[in-house]
Amino acid sequence: MELIMSVLAGLLFTAGVYLLLQRQVLKIVFGTALLSHGAHLLILTMGKLNRGQPPILEKGIEHYADPLPQALILTSIVISFGVTSFLLVLAYRAYKTNKTDNMEQLRGSDHD
Template identity: 55%
Template structure:
């Protein structure tokens, strides 16, 4: 199962890097969102995927799932939501001011 998840994480990272290399500001924002989801999946996969293991309930349990990676991913989801919303607002404001979302045109207008 970890191999399949690793392949899927590689695909998500590949798509996000491809979107980072585009000229559209909205695609760069979506690439940030995809990259953060890839990191979340990576953290959960590296912590070990276990089926049927309950959370830590008592000290006599044979196997239990570690809640720390899940807590870290939950915190990272909240942070990435805030970063994505900030980037969307900044992209919208940039589009309203310059009437384009092309990064090459934005760079050309900054040089003038």
């Protein structure tokens, strides 16, 4: 199962980097979102995908789930949601101000 999750995280990273290299701002925003989802899967996979009892230490419980990867992923989800929201608002504002979403035209170097 870890192998499948690692391959899926790699595919998300690949698609995210591809979208980051595009010219349209909205594709760049989607690329950052895919990169963050790939990071979530990578953190989950690094924490080992095992099932067990809740992480409450009591006598008789030997196999319990590690709560650290879930806590890190939850924090990462909140941060990536905030960053994605900020980037969407920034892209909308840049489009309304400049009437374009092309990064080359926003930079002022229109070589096309």
